[in-house]
Amino acid sequence: MCRFSHLHVHTQFSLLDGAASIQSLYQKSIKEGMPALAITDHGNMFGAFEFVSEAYKHKNEDGSLKVKPIIGCEFYVVEDRTRKTFTKEQKDERYHQVLLAKNATGYQNLVKLTSLGYIEGMYSKYPRIDKQLIERYHEGLIATTCCIGAYVPQTI
Template sequence: MSFVHLHTHSEFSLLDGANRLGDLVRRALHYEMPALALTDHGCMYGAWAFQKAAWKEGLKPIIGMEAYVAPGDRRDRSRGSAERNYYHLVLLARDREGYRNLVKLSSIGYTEGFYHKPRVDREVLARHSGGLIVSSACLAGEVARNLMEGRDEAARDAAQWYANVFQDRYYLEVQAHGTPGQAELNRRIFDLASDLDLPVVATNDAHFLECGDHEAHDTLLCIGLGKDKSDPDRMRYDDGLYFKGPDQMREAFPDRPDVIENTLRIGDEVDLTFDKKYHVPAFPLPEGVSTEEEYLVHLTTEGAKERYGDPLPDEVKDRMDFELGVILETGYSGYFLITWDFIRWAREQGIP
């Protein structure tokens, strides 16, 4: 049985993620994984390059984001410790609707909710919930934080709210590393999932590629935090937050094959592809002209006759036919008409 990483950070989790996109794709292929998610902190900076690199190598990309969720209104900027002003939440685009909602949520985080981090809130999550698959994230997630601080009822309420909003698309998340408290959180997550009949998914919150990259990542983290490496009170990541293989993930949850199977299920559910297209406005055509192509050929021919005479010299006609053929074949007639209209108007106004 394989496995799909659904909680993965790249270099676009600025000064926190140490994985390069190409390395992630190659490592997933090395482990014969069918898909891979990119879930950078609060942003989608790497989404286009990631999906392009993944599809090129035959790997299904899952576009996602680890969102910052405000505990109240996203616009509330009451003073307090930065980490208490948001929770983490993993969002994955299942389809085109989900991708559009993910883009919208990312933008709202920066334009309306930015306070220490780009934050969203429950109101906009409910408004833009369509097509998104959601998991409860790490120790900094809302459910996790409530569980670890003894607020079991609050954790239960939060999980039920997300399960109701993202019906059949919400998963509680367990992770396979040794961060202090993670094993206890996993146990409590399993208990909560049993109580609420919710599915559980395994991730590893991968911030670096191999276990041996931990020291380099720790240096990167210090740069991001503005801390000295010798500072005993600074944040430290466990050396297990790397891109583990399927066998390692299964070994972490030997009695719960469902948490591995659910990653594959999510990978199968995702159906999102992109077509690279250029959208050019339709050019307003004069009466009696039916297509942009016809009008471009007419203007070009008349202009050539003005410049070179009628009938056109053979070499001029051959060159004109060749260049028009390229433009017509590539569908750029409207673009050239718009450019011609700009230049015509500028000349009429005496603008060089």
């Protein structure tokens, strides 16, 4: 069995960034023998229900799932999510941050963070959160270093 699983994947729900359908991602994961697969769409969890539902369509003979679904999100993190006024000199500086749910509490916290990103942090086309929200809703979550747009790669 393959011991590799993709933990940073965008689906068709990451507009202008992801093109893969959830069904095709599962087909490829099963073909490659991956034990798990995460979806981490940009700023939203629109595909979460379809993603988990698709996992239950693909079971082993013993009834276990062929590929474990891991729900995540790639957030836009800023210093202050409520700030909405910027200039050419003081831009809306944001970093990417992938957070994965490791249990039901983590899933609930992902839902809370994405909702607050849209309700309190929306600026331009970006649902933004800040470190204060992550600190408040961190339980049950796993953070990764993400991509080139994340804080760590941008800092070094």
